[in-house]
Amino acid sequence: MKKRILVTGGTGYIGSHTVVELINAGFEPIIIDNLSNSNIGVLDGIKRITGVEPIFENIDLKDYVSLNKFFQKYEGIEAIINFAASKAVGESVKMPVMYYRNNITSLLNLVELMPKYGINHIVFSSSCTVYGQPDVLPVTEQSPIQPATSPYGYTKQVCENIIRDTVKATVGMKSILLRYFNPIGAHPSAEIGELPNGVPNNLLPFVTQTAIGLRSELKVFGNDYNTPDGSCIRDYIYVVDLAKAHVMAVERMLDKKMKRSVEVFNLGTGTGLSVLEIVNKFMEVSGVNLPYQIAPRREGDIEKVWADPSLANKELGWKADTPLEDVLSSCWKWELKLQERREKDQQNS
Numbered sequence: 001m002k003k004r005i006l007v008t009g010g011t012g013y014i015g016s017h018t019v020v021e022l023i024n025a026g027f028e029p030i031i032i033d034n035l036s037n038s039n040i041g042v043l044d045g046i047k048r049i050t051g052v053e054p055i056f057e058n059i060d061l062k063d064y065v066s067l068n069k070f071f072q073k074y075e076g077i078e079a080i081i082n083f084a085a086s087k088a089v090g091e092s093v094k095m096p097v098m099y100y101r102n103n104i105t106s107l108l109n110l111v112e113l114m115p116k117y118g119i120n121h122i123v124f125s126s127s128c129t130v131y132g133q134p135d136v137l138p139v140t141e142q143s144p145i146q147p148a149t150s151p152y153g154y155t156k157q158v159c160e161n162i163i164r165d166t167v168k169a170t171v172g173m174k175s176i177l178l179r180y181f182n183p184i185g186a187h188p189s190a191e192i193g194e195l196p197n198g199v200p201n202n203l204l205p206f207v208t209q210t211a212i213g214l215r216s217e218l219k220v221f222g223n224d225y226n227t228p229d230g231s232c233i234r235d236y237i238y239v240v241d242l243a244k245a246h247v248m249a250v251e252r253m254l255d256k257k258m259k260r261s262v263e264v265f266n267l268g269t270g271t272g273l274s275v276l277e278i279v280n281k282f283m284e285v286s287g288v289n290l291p292y293q294i295a296p297r298r299e300g301d302i303e304k305v306w307a308d309p310s311l312a313n314k315e316l317g318w319k320a321d322t323p324l325e326d327v328l329s330s331c332w333k334w335e336l337k338l339q340e341r342r343e344k345d346q347q348n349s
């Protein structure tokens with residue numbers, strides 16, 4: 001029998017790539033998503049890649065009654081991977097209540113129901129945002145947590161604490177907290193990828209949309225930072241590598257290999273790249289000239305951050321080793337596919 005894993009937010013960007021890797025590894029993922037920031041068509045993409053159409057339930061995790069019914073219906077879930085959350089930093093500043101309600105209530109409902117249904121394992125999507133601007137780079141899991149600069153960032157810190165406290169109070173419960181650096185790219189098949197809503201906030205979707213002609217130019221936010229070329233530095237991690245880390249985390253839990261009841265891993269490549277390095281590499285890989293302009297710094301941006309991923313390398317046996325060229329060409333291939341869809345939609349309307 002295949003082991004059942006509940007993937008909340010499983011039609012989202014990182015969730016959908018993880019569902020594919022779970023299926024590839026022989027698990028039976030069950031998706032819960034309310035499609036608030038994703039599309040039901042993602043299920044077809046997953047099916048085209050894996051040959052399997054995952055079980056899907058359109059449920060809002062804030063709805064305790066529906067979630068309870070879900071657990072009554074699907075027995076034998078062995079672990080939960082909780083992706084479902086709102087994730088736009090700027091939006092969270094404008095709509096803090098929505099962010100607190102969405103991200104925190106959802107997790108509270110899950111951890112409240114887990115013991116009732118004998119589910120002991122939860123993997124949580126956290127973020128490098130919990131470290132703020134670190135004094136020492138690269139960032140290890142021991143680096144200090146800094147006061148959050150946005151409601152989004154604060155929800156990640158609160159959710160980590162909710163999990164720690166619940167695990168402490170619940171016999172048998174275990175959790176792995178995964179702190180992602182900057183996820184980018186799409187599945188190499190271009191069947192699934194990132195689907196930004198409206199004008200993208202994140203760098204790579206903005207780059208590809210500019211390259212395809214949807215945006216007139218990219219604004220590089222700041223070239224006066226204390227970095228070699230003056231633009232900000234981040235650790236860009238391929239979404240498929242990131243997805244595989246979730247499978248390894250689930251296996252570590254189910255194989256009883258955890259050394260503590262809560263473990264934390266940084267998921268990054270260990271290499272920092274500047275915005276301008278990404279822009280230049282993207283032009284080289286795609287062969288497209290990307291119009292860009294240096295613009296003022298973006299409020300709230302930190303100067304530089306990259307991971308020390310050695311704990312995840314050692315304990316999970318995981319490494320983000322996809323070459324940057326392949327990652328950036330996956331972004332471009334995905335944008336070309338989206339463009340094809342947009343053109344088809346236009347013809348049909």
Ligand code: UD1
Binds near residue numbers: 219
């Ligand atoms: C932010 C969050 C991170 C979250 C991620 C996903 C922080 C510190 N980081 O990452 O936790 O997981 O969003 O939503 O809160 N840039 C441009 N032009 C653009 C867009 C971006 O120059 O049009 C630059 C930014 O200034 C930054 C880099 O590209 O230096 C990456 O930006 P972005 O993709 O938005 O991610 P972060 O802000 O690093």
